[in-house]
Each structure stands twice: as C-alpha cells, then as structure tokens.
Amino acid sequence: MTSFRTFTLKSTFSTLTAAAALAVAASTAAAQEVTLRFQHFVSPLSANPTYFMAPWAEKIEKDSGGRIKVELYPAMQLGGKATSQYDLIRDGAIDGGWVIPGYQPGRFPEAEAMELPFMVTKSGEEASNAAWVYTQKYLMDDFADVKVIAAHMHGRGIVHKKGGPIATVADFKGLKLRGPSRTATRLLDKLGATPIGMPVPAFPEALSKGVVDGGVITWEMSPSLKLDELTDSHTDVAGEKSLYNLYFIWAMNKNVYDGLPDDLKAVIDANSGFHASGWAGHAHDTGDVVGREKMAASGNALAELSEEETAKIRTLGDEVIAEWIADMTAKGLDGEAMVRDARAAVSVTRAQ
Structure with a gap:
C-alpha cells in the first residue's frame, strides 16, 4: 500500500513538474520570435524604403531585442497588385505593407481631403504630421480592420514630361499626363491635359511606349523610375504649397498584431503614430534632394512656374475642391468640414 508520505511526495513532484512546465512555456512565450513580412510596390532604392522602411524595420528589431524581425519585399515580390495592397494586408496574405488608399478610387473618400490641390506644404514631414492628425479624426474607423502604423504624405509634386518645361497653363493643353x-x-x-490614372510601377513603361507624355510625381521617385532618361523637363509651382500630394498608410494585419504578446505590441506601438508618420514624410524630403540633384546632373531642364501662372492653377484647384465637397455631400459626408479640418491640421502641425 502506498503511504500517505509517498503519495504526498509524488503529488508535490507532479505539482512542481507542472509548475516548471508552465514556467518554461511562459519563458518561451516571453521570448517569442516573430518574422513579419512587409511588402511595397517600388524599388528598394527609392526614398521611403531607404530612409523610412528599412530604418523602421531595424528599429523594431532592436527595440524588441531581436524578437521581431521585419522582412521587406519590394516591387510586390510577394504577389498581388499595388492597387490591392490594403486587401492583401487585411486578409493576411502579407503581414504588413505600404498602401495608397487612392489607388482604389471612392473606397476611402475621406482620405482625399489631404490630397486636394495646394492643401499641404511642400515639406513631406509637415504634410505627414498633418495627415496623422487628420487621420485620427476621420479615417481610423475606415481602417479598423488593419493596424495603422503611420499615415503620411510625400514631398512636393512635380510635373515631369518629355520636351521642354511647362511655362504657362496653356502648355498643359493636350498633354497625356499620368495622375496617381x-x-x-x-x-x-x-x-487642359488628358489625365491617365495609373499606379507608379506602370509609369516608366507608359512613358517609354508613348502612352503618356509625362506625369506628376515626386523628385525622389525620379531616379528609380529613370525619369532622367525618359523625360526632359521637370516643373514645380511657385509658393510653399504643393501642386498635389498623395496619402499613404504603413499598416499591418490586425490579427497578426493582436496575436503578439503585450510587450511586442508595445514595441510596434512605440514606433507608430505621429512620430512615425513624420519620419516617413521626412524620408521623402531627403529623397527629394537626391532626386532633384540627379535630374539636374542629367542635363534635364528644371523650372518653376511664375507666381501669376501658379495663381491661375490655384483658381482651377479651388474648382476641384468645390466639386469634391459637392461629391462628398452627395455621399452624405461633410466635405466642407473635412476640408476645413485638413487645413487646420496643416496649420497646427506647421506651428509645432
């Protein structure tokens, strides 16, 4: 017969063994290693991947003590189309990535307020700080099925074209120009141009085949798209405001984020938000300097429209804004409030 003492020892041993197993499991969970696959649709040598995405991935790894590794896949290497990035992230085909909501026209209409003509300054960092503030008020519900890490804008938007630079509004007439x-x-x-909407990866081929005469895009994207070879001139508008801009989010799959232990969620959170958005925008500013220098070194013409001609474009831009407000009203959205709040976000963040 088993003695009470023997039974107690066995019971105690079993309890200690179970406790040790739990401790090991807890330790394993605490030391959980995660690899996150993030995808984007441009060259790894372009500004945002170089000056934001790669440093951000390195910081995540460092801050997590090596427990999170972020792998970056350029040029849609994991599959899918640039226009479907949001859905690829949402559905878990990729763990995270770079999204241009405007690539799905009408799906995220509130984001368009930040993209209206002459809405933001030519500083990508300032524009991105404003984008994050605006996003908190208008877009977090729209993006509720992903984890938004940053909401940002690029730097100044430039007209790049074959032939000489734009000198007057009349010079736009009849040009086939890519728009994002x-x-x-x-x-x-x-x-007066013929606009052709297309994502950035399609732009170089469209230029080389004569589908378009040029298009609007940033300085920083110019080298990776070989615009020094495919175009001859680059024209900016006068003043501190950008002709146009584009709204982006850097996001990850919500289930993947929710599945992380709390301390690793904290690492992601600490590298998200206002600061991360400004960092992403600053990456474009850095790239703009490099891109402009590359275009100048190629011998291409760099030009800036006069204040008078820029004022004419601003008047047309105001018409676009008024029509956009009317569109939003028809959708049951308060377009006037969105424009007002977007402008306020730009003003407030500039003053900080």
Missing part, C-alpha cells in the same frame, strides 16, 4: 489619384487627375483635366 482622383483629385490629381481632376486638376490635370481642368488644366
């Missing part, structure tokens, strides 16, 4: 968003293509149409 509804608001940008509306403005190009007002200017």
Whole structure:
C-alpha cells in the first residue's frame, strides 16, 4: 500500500513538474520570435524604403531585442497588385505593407481631403504630421480592420514630361499626363491635359511606349523610375504649397498584431503614430534632394512656374475642391468640414 508520505511526495513532484512546465512555456512565450513580412510596390532604392522602411524595420528589431524581425519585399515580390495592397494586408496574405488608399478610387473618400490641390506644404514631414492628425479624426474607423502604423504624405509634386518645361497653363493643353489619384487627375483635366490614372510601377513603361507624355510625381521617385532618361523637363509651382500630394498608410494585419504578446505590441506601438508618420514624410524630403540633384546632373531642364501662372492653377484647384465637397455631400459626408479640418491640421502641425 502506498503511504500517505509517498503519495504526498509524488503529488508535490507532479505539482512542481507542472509548475516548471508552465514556467518554461511562459519563458518561451516571453521570448517569442516573430518574422513579419512587409511588402511595397517600388524599388528598394527609392526614398521611403531607404530612409523610412528599412530604418523602421531595424528599429523594431532592436527595440524588441531581436524578437521581431521585419522582412521587406519590394516591387510586390510577394504577389498581388499595388492597387490591392490594403486587401492583401487585411486578409493576411502579407503581414504588413505600404498602401495608397487612392489607388482604389471612392473606397476611402475621406482620405482625399489631404490630397486636394495646394492643401499641404511642400515639406513631406509637415504634410505627414498633418495627415496623422487628420487621420485620427476621420479615417481610423475606415481602417479598423488593419493596424495603422503611420499615415503620411510625400514631398512636393512635380510635373515631369518629355520636351521642354511647362511655362504657362496653356502648355498643359493636350498633354497625356499620368495622375496617381482622383483629385490629381481632376486638376490635370481642368488644366487642359488628358489625365491617365495609373499606379507608379506602370509609369516608366507608359512613358517609354508613348502612352503618356509625362506625369506628376515626386523628385525622389525620379531616379528609380529613370525619369532622367525618359523625360526632359521637370516643373514645380511657385509658393510653399504643393501642386498635389498623395496619402499613404504603413499598416499591418490586425490579427497578426493582436496575436503578439503585450510587450511586442508595445514595441510596434512605440514606433507608430505621429512620430512615425513624420519620419516617413521626412524620408521623402531627403529623397527629394537626391532626386532633384540627379535630374539636374542629367542635363534635364528644371523650372518653376511664375507666381501669376501658379495663381491661375490655384483658381482651377479651388474648382476641384468645390466639386469634391459637392461629391462628398452627395455621399452624405461633410466635405466642407473635412476640408476645413485638413487645413487646420496643416496649420497646427506647421506651428509645432
């Protein structure tokens, strides 16, 4: 017969063994290693991947003590289309990535307020700080099925084209120009151009085949798209405001984020938000300097429109804004409030 003492020892041993197993499991969970696959749709040598995405991934790894590794896949290497990035993240096909909501026209209409003509300054960092503030008020519900890490804008938008630079509004007439968003293509149409909407990866081929005569895009994207070879001139508007801009989010799959232990969630959270958004925008500013220098070194013409001609474009831009407000009203949204709050976000963040 088993003695009470023997039974107690066995029971105690079993309890200690179970406790040790739990401790090991807890330790394993605490030391959980996670690999996150983030995808984007441009060259790894372009500004945002170079000056934001790669440093952000390195910081996540460092801050997590090596427990989170972020792998970056450029040029849609994991599959899918640039226009479907949001759904790829939401559905878990990828763990995270870079999204241009405007690539799905009408799906995220409130984001378009930040993209309206002459809405933001030519500083990507300032524009991105404003984008994060605006996003908190208007877009977090729309993006509720992903984890938004940053909401940002690029730097100044430039007209790049074959042939000489734009000197007057009349020079836009008849040009086939690539536009990245509804608001940008509306403005190009007002200017007398034939706007052709397309994502950035399609732009170089469209130029080389003569599908377009040029398009609007940033300085920083120019080298990776070989615009020094495919175009001859680059024209900016006068003043501190950008001709157009584009709204982006850097986001991850919500279930993947929710599945992280709390201390690793804290690492993601600490590298998200206002600061991360400004960092992403600053990456574009850094790239703009490099891109402009590369275009100048190629011998291409760099130009800036006069104040008078810029004022004419601003008047047309105001028409685009008024029409956009009317569109939002028809959708049951308060377009006037969105424009007002977008402008306020730009003003407030500039003053900080």
